[in-house]
Amino acid sequence: MKLMESVAGWAWHNPVTLKELRIGLRERRIFILQLLYLCALLFISLACLPAMFESPNSEQLAEKGKEFFFILFGLQLMLLLVTAPALTCGSLSSERERHSLDMVLASRISSGQLVLGKLGFAAYCLILLLSSALPLASICFFLGGVTLWEALACYFELFLFGMLAASVGLFSSAREARSNYATVQSYLLVFMGSFMIFPYMALRFDEQSARTTVGPSFWTFNQTFELGVYHFFVGLAIYLIGFLFVKARHRIRPEARNIKAMALLFLLIYLFCLGWLSLLYSLFFTNHSGNEADPLAILLYSVHIGFLGFFLNPSNLESRLEQSRFRSSLFSRPWFWLGLAALGCLFPLALGQACGYQNSQTTFELGFSLFFILIYPLNAWLVQKSWLPRWQYAWVYYLGLLLLQFFSLLGTFTASDSTTGLSYVSPFSTLIVMASAYETKHNEGEIFILAVSFHLVLLLLLGAIYRWRKGRRQKRA
Amino acid sequence: MIICQNLSKFYGDHPALQNLNLKLEAGDAFGFIGPNGAGKTTTIRILATLQEPSEGDAWVGGFSVSNEPDAVREVLGYMPDQFGLYEGMRSWEYLEFYAAAYRVPRQRWKSLIDEVLELTDLTVKKQSFVETLSTGMRQRLCLAKTLLHDPKVLVLDEPASGLDPRARIELKLLLKELSRMGKTLLVSSHILPELADFCNKVGIIEAGRLLASGPVNSILAQASRDRYRLRIRVLQRTEEARALIERSLEVSDLSEEAEALVLTTAAGLEAQADLLDRLVRDGFRPVEFAQLKTDLEQIFLEVTQGITQ
Ligand SMILES: Nc1ncnc2c1ncn2[C@@H]1O[C@H](COP(=O)(O)OP(=O)(O)OP(=O)(O)O)[C@@H](O)[C@H]1O
Numbered sequence: 062m063k064l065m066e067s068v069a070g071w072a073w074h075n076p077v078t079l080k081e082l083r084i085g086l087r088e089r090r091i092f093i094l095q096l097l098y099l100c101a102l103l104f105i106s107l108a109c110l111p112a113m114f115e116s117p118n119s120e121q122l123a124e125k126g127k128e129f130f131f132i133l134f135g136l137q138l139m140l141l142l143v144t145a146p147a148l149t150c151g152s153l154s155s156e157r158e159r160h161s162l163d164m165v166l167a168s169r170i171s172s173g174q175l176v177l178g179k180l181g182f183a184a185y186c187l188i189l190l191l192s193s194a195l196p197l198a199s200i201c202f203f204l205g206g207v208t209l210w211e212a213l214a215c216y217f218e219l220f221l222f223g224m225l226a227a228s229v230g231l232f233s234s235a236r237e238a239r240s241n242y243a244t245v246q247s248y249l250l251v252f253m254g255s256f257m258i259f260p261y262m263a264l265r266f267d268e269q270s271a272r273t274t275v276g277p278s279f280w281t282f283n284q285t286f287e288l289g290v291y292h293f294f295v296g297l298a299i300y301l302i303g304f305l306f307v308k309a310r311h312r313i314r315p316e317a318r319n320i321k322a323m324a325l326l327f328l329l330i331y332l333f334c335l336g337w338l339s340l341l342y343s344l345f346f347t348n349h350s351g352n353e354a355d356p357l358a359i360l361l362y363s364v365h366i367g368f369l370g371f372f373l374n375p376s377n378l379e380s381r382l383e384q385s386r387f388r389s390s391l392f393s394r395p396w397f398w399l400g401l402a403a404l405g406c407l408f409p410l411a412l413g414q415a416c417g418y419q420n421s422q423t424t425f426e427l428g429f430s431l432f433f434i435l436i437y438p439l440n441a442w443l444v445q446k447s448w449l450p451r452w453q454y455a456w457v458y459y460l461g462l463l464l465l466q467f468f469s470l471l472g473t474f475t476a477s478d479s480t481t482g483l484s485y486v487s488p489f490s491t492l493i494v495m496a497s498a499y500e501t502k503h504n505e506g507e508i509f510i511l512a513v514s515f516h517l518v519l520l521l522l523l524g525a526i527y528r529w530r531k532g533r534r535q536k537r538a
Numbered sequence: 539m540i541i542c543q544n545l546s547k548f549y550g551d552h553p554a555l556q557n558l559n560l561k562l563e564a565g566d567a568f569g570f571i572g573p574n575g576a577g578k579t580t581t582i583r584i585l586a587t588l589q590e591p592s593e594g595d596a597w598v599g600g601f602s603v604s605n606e607p608d609a610v611r612e613v614l615g616y617m618p619d620q621f622g623l624y625e626g627m628r629s630w631e632y633l634e635f636y637a638a639a640y641r642v643p644r645q646r647w648k649s650l651i652d653e654v655l656e657l658t659d660l661t662v663k664k665q666s667f668v669e670t671l672s673t674g675m676r677q678r679l680c681l682a683k684t685l686l687h688d689p690k691v692l693v694l695d696e697p698a699s700g701l702d703p704r705a706r707i708e709l710k711l712l713l714k715e716l717s718r719m720g721k722t723l724l725v726s727s728h729i730l731p732e733l734a735d736f737c738n739k740v741g742i743i744e745a746g747r748l749l750a751s752g753p754v755n756s757i758l759a760q761a762s763r764d765r766y767r768l769r770i771r772v773l774q775r776t777e778e779a780r781a782l783i784e785r786s787l788e789v790s791d792l793s794e795e796a797e798a799l800v801l802t803t804a805a806g807l808e809a810q811a812d813l814l815d816r817l818v819r820d821g822f823r824p825v826e827f828a829q830l831k832t833d834l835e836q837i838f839l840e841v842t843q844g845i846t847q
Pocket residue numbers: 549552553554572573574575576577578579580581619728
């Protein structure tokens with residue numbers, strides 16, 4: 062009951078949302094945004110609708126309906142990416158500028174509640190925008206071609222991406238002290254991120270032989286479990302919203318987080334990933350045969366990499382309270398994490414065994430990839446020990462990973478004989494591919510040394526960048 | 539009610555606050571005095587859980603600032619030195635926001651808001667938009683929001699800055715009233731006389747160090763021990779009188795204020811009586827011969843001088 066009340070307090074009775082709505086709806090800003098949004102939609106629709114009604118038979122009409130829906134979807138997506146940051150990008154920095162933030166923070170509103178309240182306001186505005194354009198979208202139902210579920214799924218995604226853009230705005234405004242910096246920063250970030258629209262749209266809406274088909278939505282996996290890339294995008298959007306929320310909250314006031322709850326949540330996600338990926342893996346086995354070390358490596362990699370990062374990086378424990386809480390918890394004990402790692406490594410292996418997976422060649426590669434899973438965090442840890450201050454581990458770790466992805470994109474390592482062709486997803490599969498390429502010419506010792514030194518050089522480079530940046534910052538101060 | 543133990547705050551290497559020790563009982567009204575950059579705001583922000591102390595800890599109402607910040611926020615009312623109100627909101631909406639923010643039960647909002655508006659004399663402005671209020675009214679509205687959750691401890695950072703003399707007196711009366719209601723007050727200021735009236739304790743801080751603190755009377759007595767401040771006014775031959783005074787007493791600083799002479803002396807009461815006697819006998823026609831009380835301003839100057847010299 063108490064839990065219910067506190068959830069209600071966060072979501073519905075959030076005083077910040079009410080305050081924002083009171084101020085926001087009295088201003089002209091929202092009204093003008095909505096007007097521009099609708100005008101743009103109307104303009105485009107008027108331009109392309111007459112041509113659609115010219116089709117003679119119903120089947121073609123349905124096809125046109127899909128097309129129209131597709132256009133409307135893309136247009137709304139772009140408009141939302143432009144409008145959503147405007148809803149939030151000044152909200153925290155302007156409070157800081159006007160010196161009203163301190164009083165809010167001194168009250169019993171937690172920084173999480175504050176950020177959530179601002180996001181809630183953005184959500185209300187987004188719903189307002191989306192629902193005001195609903196009459197236009199309902200033309201598709203008249204034309205046919207799009208089912209209700211597809212439409213709902215698309216609207217869910219629109220809302221999600223709008224919220225993502227709003228989160229980016231909120232994050233910048235929590236970061237920056239000045240509103241205009243925050244505005245510029247959030248639009249830059251959204252602009253950079255918006256390049257993802259094109260692959261997303263291409264994958265979400267197939268165009269097979271000049272027919273637009275609305276791809277399967279997030280929920281509609283019917284008989285076959287099909288892992289579409291849009292799953293990835295939706296998952297990514299949810300993850301990013303959560304990430305930006307946590308970061309924004311932390312920026313406002315480093316508040317003692319509930320370490321235990323965080324670690325438990327992390328554990329849940331970890332087990333979920335493990336189970337989900339293992340399920341995928343076993344499905345993969347029933348359908349395919351041959352060299353399946355790559356998907357297994359990716360599976361192991363993606364689950365473990367995040368959690369090893371967590372293990373070695375006590376997640377920026379800034380406040381003293383947080384540090385003491387962490388130290389007294391189970392989650393600061395290395396054996397706990399080592400046990401978990403063992404479980405994580407053994408679980409897919411056992412599953413593979415249960416599926417009758419026996420191949421000496423791939424067993425070797427499996428061991429190899431397991432070994433590499435430990436290599437990168439170990440290197441990062443070593444470099445951090447000798448080069449970097451205590452709490453700088455996280456960005457070195459994740460930026461290093463990100464950089465590793467680019468080497469394969471640049472063609473340094475080709476993924477020619479990778480069965481999945483996904484080697485750029487993981488540095489480990491990259492390395493496996495690299496290893497198998499070298500296998501004919503070199504022995505394993507050489508490959509090992511090469512891989513380790515590659516990681517080390519990368520991390521030293523990052524350390525050097527960090528020190529250079531720090532030096533510059535000190536010089537400026 | 540408020541306890542600070544070895545409270546320190548460093549900005550990089552710069553110490554904004556060093557080893558502050560402070561103890562206030564319930565019902566105390568504490569005046570926190572210091573020149574610009576002394577560390578008053580820093581102390582108050584730490585008490586309001588807006589900053590973490592670098593070293594030491596503070597307790598408000600028995601709760602530790604760094605370990606139980608939410609409990610501290612519940613018992614503490616904080617008013618910053620600079621603040622902004624939300625433009626586009628009416629006064630009562632503003633107060634309602636803070637009532638919700640302090641988790642006051644919803645059914646009490648209406649009566650509470652009326653109460654605090656009454657107390658701060660803003661009832662007529664209940665429906666006004668906050669941007670239409672004057673500076674003094676804003677100050678009072680901010681104070682009203684601070685009182686909403688009935689905090690036991692009030693921490694006010696320069697509440698009187700930017701107010702005209704009349705508003706200042708009204709604010710003082712309001713603070714006196716709050717003190718009478720049993721609230722613990724900590725009020726910072728660099729305008730000293732405004733604190734003397736309602737504070738029972740004062741602390742003087744400079745460059746991050748608390749130089750003196752304690753009950754007003756004991757600090758006054760401590761500072762005025764063996765020293766007298768006199769104000770003398772004669773109607774005739776002022777220059778001659780001045781020379782005479784300087785000759786007959788050991789005068790430390792003598793200045794002229796509105797036709798009267800103000801001076802500090804270590805000479806005893808006998809010597810002063812002799813001087814008055816001579817002034818009368820020699821026909822200077824004295825109209826004023828008064829012992830001035832050493833006020834807070836005087837103490838402040840004396841205490842802080844020691845550090846800067
Ligand atoms: N955010 C900050 N970063 C670095 N130094 C700071 C910061 N805030 C305050 N200081 C320094 O801390 C010292 C104390 O400042 P503080 O604001 O507490 O003084 P104050 O007593 O409130 O002064 P005033 O009467 O002017 O309000 C000053 O020397 C100031 O320069």
